[in-house]
Amino acid sequence: MDIQRAGFRGRHDSRTNDSAHEDRACARPIRRYRMAPRDRQPPRQGRAVRHHGNARRGPGQHQKAGRADHDRLIAGGRGCGSYLDCMTIRTRFAPSPTGYLHIGGVRTALFNWLLTRRLGGQFILRIDDTDAERNRPEALQPILEGFRWLGIAWDEGPEVGGPHAPYFQSQRKDLYVAAALRLLDEGKAYPCYATKEELDADRKAAERAKRNYVHRGRHRTTPAAECRRLYDAQPTVLRLKVPEGRTIVVDDLIAGKVEVQSDLVGDPVILRADGRALYNFATVVDDVAMKITHVIRAKEHLSNTPVQVLIYEALDYSVPRFAHVPVVNAPKSKEKLSKRKMKQFMTDDIVARLRAAHAVPAEWTDEQIKNSEDLNPATVAFYRTLGYLPAALVNYFGRLGWSLDDKTEVMPLETMIANFSLERVNNAPASFDPDKLLWMAGEYMKQLPLEDKVEGLLPFLRRAGLIGADVDANLRNKVRKVALACGERLRVFSDVYLYASFLFRDPVYDAKAFDQRINKEGMRDHLRTFAQVLASVTPFEPDAIENALKQYCEGKPVKLGDVNHALRVATTGVMIGPSVFDCLAILGKEETLRRIDAALARPG
RNA sequence: GCCCCCAUCGUCUAGCGGCCUAGGACAUAGCCCUCUCAAGGCUAAGACAGGGGUUCGAGUCCCCUUGGGGGCACCA
Numbered sequence: 001m002d003i004q005r006a007g008f009r010g011r012h013d014s015r016t017n018d019s020a021h022e023d024r025a026c027a028r029p030i031r032r033y034r035m036a037p038r039d040r041q042p043p044r045q046g047r048a049v050r051h052h053g054n055a056r057r058g059p060g061q062h063q064k065a066g067r068a069d070h071d072r073l074i075a076g077g078r079g080c081g082s083y084l085d086c087m088t089i090r091t092r093f094a095p096s097p098t099g100y101l102h103i104g105g106v107r108t109a110l111f112n113w114l115l116t117r118r119l120g121g122q123f124i125l126r127i128d129d130t131d132a133e134r135n136r137p138e139a140l141q142p143i144l145e146g147f148r149w150l151g152i153a154w155d156e157g158p159e160v161g162g163p164h165a166p167y168f169q170s171q172r173k174d175l176y177v178a179a180a181l182r183l184l185d186e187g188k189a190y191p192c193y194a195t196k197e198e199l200d201a202d203r204k205a206a207e208r209a210k211r212n213y214v215h216r217g218r219h220r221t222t223p224a225a226e227c228r229r230l231y232d233a234q235p236t237v238l239r240l241k242v243p244e245g246r247t248i249v250v251d252d253l254i255a256g257k258v259e260v261q262s263d264l265v266g267d268p269v270i271l272r273a274d275g276r277a278l279y280n281f282a283t284v285v286d287d288v289a290m291k292i293t294h295v296i297r298a299k300e301h302l303s304n305t306p307v308q309v310l311i312y313e314a315l316d317y318s319v320p321r322f323a324h325v326p327v328v329n330a331p332k333s334k335e336k337l338s339k340r341k342m343k344q345f346m347t348d349d350i351v352a353r354l355r356a357a358h359a360v361p362a363e364w365t366d367e368q369i370k371n372s373e374d375l376n377p378a379t380v381a382f383y384r385t386l387g388y389l390p391a392a393l394v395n396y397f398g399r400l401g402w403s404l405d406d407k408t409e410v411m412p413l414e415t416m417i418a419n420f421s422l423e424r425v426n427n428a429p430a431s432f433d434p435d436k437l438l439w440m441a442g443e444y445m446k447q448l449p450l451e452d453k454v455e456g457l458l459p460f461l462r463r464a465g466l467i468g469a470d471v472d473a474n475l476r477n478k479v480r481k482v483a484l485a486c487g488e489r490l491r492v493f494s495d496v497y498l499y500a501s502f503l504f505r506d507p508v509y510d511a512k513a514f515d516q517r518i519n520k521e522g523m524r525d526h527l528r529t530f531a532q533v534l535a536s537v538t539p540f541e542p543d544a545i546e547n548a549l550k551q552y553c554e555g556k557p558v559k560l561g562d563v564n565h566a567l568r569v570a571t572t573g574v575m576i577g578p579s580v581f582d583c584l585a586i587l588g589k590e591e592t593l594r595r596i597d598a599a600l601a602r603p604g
Numbered sequence: 605g606c607c608c609c610c611a612u613c614g615u616c617u618a619g620c621g622g623c624c625u626a627g628g629a630c631a632u633a634g635c636c637c638u639c640u641c642a643a644g645g646c647u648a649a650g651a652c653a654g655g656g657g658u659u660c661g662a663g664u665c666c667c668c669u670u671g672g673g674g675g676c677a678c679c680a
Contacts, residue, residue: 096680128680196678203676212606213676237678255609264607269678279680303608303675324609327673332615334672399616399629406618407628426617429673433615436630442643488643499641513640549639564639576641 089121099139101146101380104328114420125157146380176277187224188314192217215266239267248306253323260306329431342377346370387493392444442491466504485582507573517569540589542581570599
């Protein structure tokens with residue numbers, strides 16, 4: 001068993017006989033595919049060349065098969081043809097330092113990470129900052145912080161280092177130049193002096209003729225030594241010689257088998273005149289140098305992959321396994337998730353919470369907050385700021401495009417790790433659903449131990465100025481009671497603003513609620529007299545208060561609910577919140593009476 | 605224009621030819637519970653894009669159409 005199939009259990013295993021198995025164990029992936037057992041079956045009528053990669057397994061037996069694969073993989077080192085066959089699985093996520101962590105990227109990174117956790121490999125974080133303009137050091141921190149907060153730890157990469165450092169492409173230029181010059185000397189690359197204008201003209205001509213535009217440079221056929229001499233005399237861009245008449249096969253773990261004719265692929269530039277590498281080239285050089293076994297990345301890279309395969313081949317490198325994850329779409333949409341598309345989720349309530357949490361400068365207008373780059377709902381920071389539990393995000397994004405079985409939604413991380421496999425990743429885009437994420441957040445909040453909830457609540461209360469910096473035992477106890485009183489109303493920490501602000505500051509009276517509940521025939525009198533009853537309630541605890549109210553209403557032509565509502569509005573200012581009795585107990589007798597007096601003092 | 609890919613309730617998904625009268629979850633609606641708001645319980649509504657094949661039998665395999673996405677860079 002070889003590592004390259006590690007993430008792809010199931011179909012092949014069940015149909016492969018032993019000899020075919022051995023055959024494939026040491027072959028390069030690209031060759032291996034042609035020998036895949038499926039292709040040797042007698043073709044069914046009308047069978048197409050391509051077949052789907054999203055083969056499925058029944059939940060039961062294949063999970064065991066997966067473990068078996070894993071065990072053999074870790075134990076055995078037989079028949080190694082290249083590092084790809086021998087080593088443990090190595091995956092990478094390679095973001096550009098853009099200043100924020102995009103949730104689509106998190107999902108992709110998560111899949112990479114999960115697979116390495118299951119199979120005992122390494123997850124590498126590499127920074128693709130070849131684009132000089134976008135290379136701002138401070139733009140990296142939000143990305144690292146985002147991953148740390150989510151608990152997605154990288155085994156190698158920025159700040160942790162590793163045997164293949166540096167992990168910044170901007171610091172690896174020499175490698176790319178050396179590799180490109182090697183291809184030049186070997187006659188696999190050539191200098192191209194065509195100007196942009198010439199290329200554009202060619203492209204337009206091709207378009208007019210309804211042909212696919214395929215660039216083939218003048219020096220394709222120039223001998224290698226001459227090419228080198230030309231290049232040394234006058235450095236320019238280097239292009240890879242794309243072989244003619246080839247079928248390039250990408251055997252993708254998620255997308256299935258994808259074939260592209262090399263005659264449709266133009267000779268790609270691999271190195272600019274100034275020596276900076278292009279993405280396709282740098283990626284291949286780095287993935288090889290970092291011994292990446294599984295390239296798991298977003299689907300939009302699928303069409304780059306044939307070019308990369310050619311680069312691997314030209315460089316004489318083994319091709320890793322590819323898995324192209326479908327993109328994440330915007331909510332209820334077929335379009336890719338983008339910041340622009342997520343702006344609509346910056347509701348007034350969200351803006352209020354961000355203000356309360358002092359997550360934005362106080363002088364910002366609502367419009368400015370809604371346009372904030374860093375706190376857009378497409379970023380991880382947004383959810384962190386609003387008090388979503390990171391485990392809920394991980395669970396949600398793990399389930400977006402991947403499923404454990406036919407019903408499991410909420411699952412511990414260990415379960416996800418133990419069962420994650422690429423073959424159960426859907427080969428179709430999935431839309432992000434903020435409602436379901438919020439529900440998931442609530443599920444995790446329910447499970448959170450009380451003390452952790454208190455601990456999580458404190459910073460939110462502090463930032464909003466509802467409590468001070470010092471938290472003594474008394475205050476802590478109060479927050480504990482608040483957490484208990486809020487119960488399952490809390491789905492995210494910032495919900496505390498909605499349900500309990502008034503337990504930490506004076507009520508802000510909602511005019512409508514006040515009018516409806518207090519300015520009601522006889523209600524002020526009830527409040528006044530019930531306040532006197534409350535004054536003698538001991539202990540001032542929820543049960544005792546409730547009993548007092550029941551007794552008070554007994555035999556009177558007033559409904560308990562009505563007095564209760566008036567009591568709520570008088571003491572909290574609003575119509576929503578935890579049980580009134582809990583609220584009063586938390587406020588304490590003195591404060592409760594003070595608030596009732598204050599409410600009664602207000603003009604009708 | 606050319607190339608590649610995708611398609612089950614509004615959304616996330618189960619489904620690898622008979623177990624499907626298509627299952628679960630979020631959201632929605634109704635009822636119950638209830639001091640408000642949530643939560644919870646019960647119930648309802650809701651999908652195989654269309655058309656051809658293959659097969660005794662197709663959501664499942666094949667083809668076409670339609671719709672969607674991605675790419676065709678000296679961006680990543």
